Amino acid sequence: MPAPTPRRTWRQAPRAVPDGLPERLGRLGRTAVMGICNVTPDSFSDGGRHLQLAAALDHCDRMLAEGADLIDVGGESTRPGAGRVSRDEEWRRIGPLIKELVARGVVVSVDTMRAAVAAAAARAGAAIVNDVSGGQSDPDLLAVVAESGRPVILGHWRGHSAGMDGLDRYGDVVAEVAAELLGQVDKAVAAGVRPELIVLDPGLGFAKTGASNWPLLAHLDALGELGFPLLVGASRKRFLEPVRGPDPALAALGPAGRDHATAALTALSAAAGVWCVRVHAVAANAAAVRVAEALSQAGRGVGSAEIGLAGGETGPTDRDSTGLAFTDEQNRGMIA
Numbered sequence: 331m332p333a334p335t336p337r338r339t340w341r342q343a344p345r346a347v348p349d350g351l352p353e354r355l356g357r358l359g360r361t362a363v364m365g366i367c368n369v370t371p372d373s374f375s376d377g378g379r380h381l382q383l384a385a386a387l388d389h390c391d392r393m394l395a396e397g398a399d400l401i402d403v404g405g406e407s408t409r410p411g412a413g414r415v416s417r418d419e420e421w422r423r424i425g426p427l428i429k430e431l432v433a434r435g436v437v438v439s440v441d442t443m444r445a446a447v448a449a450a451a452a453r454a455g456a457a458i459v460n461d462v463s464g465g466q467s468d469p470d471l472l473a474v475v476a477e478s479g480r481p482v483i484l485g486h487w488r489g490h491s492a493g494m495d496g497l498d499r500y501g502d503v504v505a506e507v508a509a510e511l512l513g514q515v516d517k518a519v520a521a522g523v524r525p526e527l528i529v530l531d532p533g534l535g536f537a538k539t540g541a542s543n544w545p546l547l548a549h550l551d552a553l554g555e556l557g558f559p560l561l562v563g564a565s566r567k568r569f570l571e572p573v574r575g576p577d578p579a580l581a582a583l584g585p586a587g588r589d590h591a592t593a594a595l596t597a598l599s600a601a602a603g604v605w606c607v608r609v610h611a612v613a614a615n616a617a618a619v620r621v622a623e624a625l626s627q628a629g630r631g632v633g634s635a636e637i638g639l640a641g642g643e644t645g646p647t648d649r650d651s652t653g654l655a656f657t658d659e660q661n662r663g664m665i666a
């Protein structure tokens with residue numbers, strides 16, 4: 331007998347963009363580019379580089395100039411094997427940067443698994459809460475998010491970094507990730523989060539060591555069918571090492587040598603209609619998003635002037651197809 335379909339307490343039309351975003355971001359009309367600023371000594375790619383406020387701000391300024399639409403600020407590394415930091419240390423690292431970015435009018439998301447840090451960041455003006463554990467790590471986080479009224483990114487996660495590689499056990503990774511994400515959506519909604527504020531993230535690299543990541547990227551359409559906007563966080567991750575290209579100079583760069591492969595995935599993810607990509611190397615990924623946008627528009631017969639191929643932004647659009655063409659009014663377009 332087939333398993334009964336779970337009864338859901340929430341219902342919503344498919345969305346490509348969450349509610350509750352600052353105006354600028356809500357009306358983007360293309361995949362958003364989230365630049366990463368980890369204020370940690372030990373993140374796998376940028377650990378130790380942005381511990382001083384001035385260095386972190388320089389980095390954020392550069393990412394914004396290169397085309398970042400928002401900045402994701404994190405104070406706790408989630409690289410495989412990483413240990414936890416204390417709540418106070420996490421906030422000590424990121425609080426000043428969040429406050430300064432908000433004061434400059436930058437859209438900030440806070441990358442945290444802790445309710446207290448999410449609450450402090452929201453009070454400081456962070457616009458989005460990004461929890462790689464999807465609300466699992468800290469049982470109070472979802473209520474804090476509900477109270478804040480902020481959009482929330484729920485990542486697929488099976489356990490903390492110290493032991494997550496051992497949790498890479500799937501029969502059908504796409505089906506299991508989808509089901510586990512929906513379980514977290516249920517908990518979020520039960521905690522009072524409006525479904526329209528939820529973004530889902532397949533959690534690339536989290537309890538997924540290598541091959542498990544690819545089916546998730548190959549089936550973004552299936553994840554999109556869950557009805558929520560998607561975020562893809564593939565940037566520089568280990569599973570890209572085999573596809574980074576043969577140039578030994580890339581190998582010598584370490585994780586940054588995976589930037590070309592990341593940008594290729596960004597173009598494909600944008601073409602698939604994801605709401606946001608979370609990236610380290612903003613310039614290349616911002617270009618990748620625009621390539622996907624130009625192709626999508628050309629495919630629908632939009633002329634090059636309107637596409638903005640001369641180099642400018644396209645500005646707000648009233649495009650009415652699915653995929654990349656998502657606007658506030660037409661937030662029904664899901665995965666192309």
Ligand code: PMM
Pocket residue numbers: 366368373374375376404407408409441460461462483485531533534561562563564608
């Ligand atoms: N990955 C990392 C950290 N935060 N947030 C989301 N939503 N999705 C991710 O895939 C994700 C994340 C780990 O990468 P980093 O050390 O480069 O920040």
